[in-house]
Amino acid sequence: VLNHYAFDPVAFLRDFWQKRPVVIRQAFIDFQDPISADELAGLSMEAGVDSRVVSRFAGNWDVEHGPIADFSKLGEENWSLLVQAVNEHYPPAQELLRAFRFLPDWRIDDLMVSYSTPGGGVGPHLDQYDVFIIQGTGSRRWQVGEPGEHVTHCPHPDLKQVAEFSSIIDEVLAPGDMLYIPAGFPHAGDTTHEALNYSVGFRAPSQAELISALADYALEHDELQHRFQDRIDLLLNASKTELADHEPWHLPPEIVAECRNLMLAALNNEQLLHKVCAELFSKNPRPPLPEWPAQPYTASGVLYACQRFEILVKAVGVRMITTTIDEQLFAVVQGHWYPLDSDAEALFGILCDMTD
Amino acid sequence: VLNHYAFDPVAFLRDFWQKRPVVIRQAFIDFQDPISADELAGLSMEAGVDSRVVSRFAGNWDVEHGPIADFSKLGEENWSLLVQAVNEHYPPAQELLRAFRFLPDWRIDDLMVSYSTPGGGVGPHLDQYDVFIIQGTGSRRWQVGEPGEHVTHCPHPDLKQVAEFSSIIDEVLAPGDMLYIPAGFPHAGDTTHEALNYSVGFRAPSQAELISALADYALEHDELQHRFQDRIDLLLNASKTELADHEPWHLPPEIVAECRNLMLAALNNEQLLHKVCAELFSKNPRPPLPEWPAQPYTASGVLYACQRFEILVKAVGVRMITTTIDEQLFAVVQGHWYPLDSDAEALFGILCDMTD
Ligand SMILES: O=C(O)CCC(=O)C(=O)O
Ligand SMILES: O=C(O)CCC(=O)C(=O)O
Ligand SMILES: [Co+2]
Numbered sequence: 001v002l003n004h005y006a007f008d009p010v011a012f013l014r015d016f017w018q019k020r021p022v023v024i025r026q027a028f029i030d031f032q033d034p035i036s037a038d039e040l041a042g043l044s045m046e047a048g049v050d051s052r053v054v055s056r057f058a059g060n061w062d063v064e065h066g067p068i069a070d071f072s073k074l075g076e077e078n079w080s081l082l083v084q085a086v087n088e089h090y091p092p093a094q095e096l097l098r099a100f101r102f103l104p105d106w107r108i109d110d111l112m113v114s115y116s117t118p119g120g121g122v123g124p125h126l127d128q129y130d131v132f133i134i135q136g137t138g139s140r141r142w143q144v145g146e147p148g149e150h151v152t153h154c155p156h157p158d159l160k161q162v163a164e165f166s167s168i169i170d171e172v173l174a175p176g177d178m179l180y181i182p183a184g185f186p187h188a189g190d191t192t193h194e195a196l197n198y199s200v201g202f203r204a205p206s207q208a209e210l211i212s213a214l215a216d217y218a219l220e221h222d223e224l225q226h227r228f229q230d231r232i233d234l235l236l237n238a239s240k241t242e243l244a245d246h247e248p249w250h251l252p253p254e255i256v257a258e259c260r261n262l263m264l265a266a267l268n269n270e271q272l273l274h275k276v277c278a279e280l281f282s283k284n285p286r287p288p289l290p291e292w293p294a295q296p297y298t299a300s301g302v303l304y305a306c307q308r309f310e311i312l313v314k315a316v317g318v319r320m321i322t323t324t325i326d327e328q329l330f331a332v333v334q335g336h337w338y339p340l341d342s343d344a345e346a347l348f349g350i351l352c353d354m355t356d
Numbered sequence: 357v358l359n360h361y362a363f364d365p366v367a368f369l370r371d372f373w374q375k376r377p378v379v380i381r382q383a384f385i386d387f388q389d390p391i392s393a394d395e396l397a398g399l400s401m402e403a404g405v406d407s408r409v410v411s412r413f414a415g416n417w418d419v420e421h422g423p424i425a426d427f428s429k430l431g432e433e434n435w436s437l438l439v440q441a442v443n444e445h446y447p448p449a450q451e452l453l454r455a456f457r458f459l460p461d462w463r464i465d466d467l468m469v470s471y472s473t474p475g476g477g478v479g480p481h482l483d484q485y486d487v488f489i490i491q492g493t494g495s496r497r498w499q500v501g502e503p504g505e506h507v508t509h510c511p512h513p514d515l516k517q518v519a520e521f522s523s524i525i526d527e528v529l530a531p532g533d534m535l536y537i538p539a540g541f542p543h544a545g546d547t548t549h550e551a552l553n554y555s556v557g558f559r560a561p562s563q564a565e566l567i568s569a570l571a572d573y574a575l576e577h578d579e580l581q582h583r584f585q586d587r588i589d590l591l592l593n594a595s596k597t598e599l600a601d602h603e604p605w606h607l608p609p610e611i612v613a614e615c616r617n618l619m620l621a622a623l624n625n626e627q628l629l630h631k632v633c634a635e636l637f638s639k640n641p642r643p644p645l646p647e648w649p650a651q652p653y654t655a656s657g658v659l660y661a662c663q664r665f666e667i668l669v670k671a672v673g674v675r676m677i678t679t680t681i682d683e684q685l686f687a688v689v690q691g692h693w694y695p696l697d698s699d700a701e702a703l704f705g706i707l708c709d710m711t712d
């Protein structure tokens with residue numbers, strides 16, 4: 001568990017979150033790896049698990065995507081294995097995420113776990129997202145640079161790296177230490193002794209993703225159906241006695257402005273945006289897991305099961321939020337809406353409070 | 357050709373366009389059908405042509421989608437054949453659209469041609485788009501009602517109709533007559549003698565379509581990549597000494613407001629919106645036609661062909677517009693951009709002025 005002497009979420013949020021990178025020594029006391037290197041390798045051999053081996057032999061970077069068939073050819077140096085969403089594929093690892101609930105649940109993307117051999121790592125790079133990297137077994141030297149105009153290159157089609165950078169952080173992490181890196185800060189981890197690293201990744205929707213979610217919602221629900229109307233002053237002259245002097249194939253900026261107004265008006269629909277965000281944030285960013293029920297429970301189905309004292313288990317990776325629209329509180333579970341009365345609210349809170 | 361004594365585009369735009377339906381008697385003098393019923397039937401038998409036969413036998417509505425294999429079983433009454441984009445599949449029909457160039461080219465969707473037998477028609481319905489219906493051979497009685505809360509029903513899954521309405525227009529059209537119906541006005545055509553009707557349909561992007569085009573453009577071109585950032589006042593109390601009192605699973609309206617601000621900021625990128633609209637309006641709303649070149653011409657390819665006195669033919673259905681961005685005039689052809697100098701502008705104008 002989080003060591004509240006070493007890691008004070010209040011000071012952290014105030015001074016570092018989305019501002020500056022920082023190393024927190026012994027953020028976790030007596031840190032115990034929630035997964036072993038062997039278990040991690042086992043996961044990476046499964047279909048449906050997003051994993052990759054990144055290696056550099058004789059100066060050549062290579063990336064092999066999972067499922068990984070065979071580790072024996074890799075030897076003991078210069079490679080690392082990275083597995084995404086270990087919290088979903090190996091539920092005991094979910095516990096680690098509990099430490100980050102000073103942030104809203106929906107902001108968390110997944111727990112990525114890496115196993116690196118000496119010389120292994122993905123090279124210097126930067127990410128679009130904030131990340132906490134917790135050192136498990138072993139140790140790694142992490143360097144972090146300033147954000148800015150870093151030129152990226154791809155030594156392998158699946159590997160985007162940045163050039164050398166001068167470090168503002170250069171530290172060797174020991175088990176239980178944690179490094180926080182805001183989005184856009186270049187970083188590189190060098191491995192001296194074989195090591196497990198736990199990356200708590202965040203999701204932060206971009207403008208493009210939000211607009212895309214709005215478009216999908218509108219098309220699915222037949223919303224935002226106001227249509228373009230011609231402006232008569234673009235078709236006729238000022239006294240409306242003659243056709244405006246126009247080439248029918250020309251697109252003037254006034255038409256673009258009309259389209260912009262239509263889009264702006266769409267964004268005035270606050271309730272619609274609320275629904276779009278709620279559905280987006282209530283959905284796991286990855287595809288459904290095979291263990292999820294084919295059909296979501298209906299409200300009456302849940303009630304019926306409770307009345308029969310059936311045990312309902314939260315499926316791993318299912319996301320849920322609550323939100324209030326028009327003074328009605330709803331639970332939104334993977335995009336499905338359930339109105340909550342005050343009893344249900346209390347029960348649902350208990351369910352949300354569990355981290356699997 | 358348009359009869360300018362009967363149809364005055366200036367008066368029409370001022371008094372009727374997107375306001376009120378109207379019948380224009382003898383909008384075309386000596387109207388000659390650009391296509392015959394047999395040719396239309398022939399088109400409907402081709403794969404890749406969007407056609408349907410709508411019939412009502414013994415009170416049962418039916419819809420058969422093209423390619424239509426056999427007309428012989430249909431008999432002589434109570435059905436009609438409708439073929440979309442006849443202007444593209446049968447280029448001589450494109451000429452008819454020239455009469456509507458008092459509106460911007462991009463606004464025109466297609467020329468739909470219907471052949472109806474006595475008793476045939478699609479039933480009372482309303483459309484999301486403006487339409488001109490020109491009477492060719494034969495005659496039909498058209499009724500148009502007021503817009504409003506018309507209850508729709510589907511007597512067949514592919515047929516959306518409205519209930520009876522009281523008419524504000526009730527006229528029998530003769531060859532060369534034209535009926536204009538704004539979007540949302542219910543209408544029904546009854547056929548007394550077998551008839552050809554020409555529908556000039558318009559496109560008018562909805563808010564949802566515009567937003568969807570913006571999202572697609574942004575995702576394709578890696579634009580609008582600003583990402584959500586947490587508001588510290590939602591995470592900490594006012595004096596920043598304690599975590600804000602929050603349930604990590606709750607989505608408060610402030611987060612939605614932040615997302616809205618991100619989307620609003622996206623709409624401030626006027627140049628981006630200009631590009632999105634230009635690409636959207638320069639693209640034929642239907643899939644590419646088989647006769648289109650697999651690769652679009654490059655600017656130097658066009659030049660090279662011209663220097664060799666090759667004959668370049670505009671492929672049927674290809675859409676093109678011009679637009680000015682940052683003081684540079686561009687031709688945009690099916691989403692491909694070509695900067696135009698003043699010579700090229702003149703040439704391109706001639707090309708655009710042709711209606712195939
Ligand atoms: O564990 C690693 O080697 C990579 C970690 C990393 O760069 C990250 O999580 O952003
Ligand atoms: O020609 C027909 O029967 C249908 C025409 C029509 O309703 C339309 O074009 O909107
Ligand atoms: Co990284």
Ligand SMILES: [Co+2]
Nearest residue numbers: 481482483543
């Ligand atoms: Co219609």
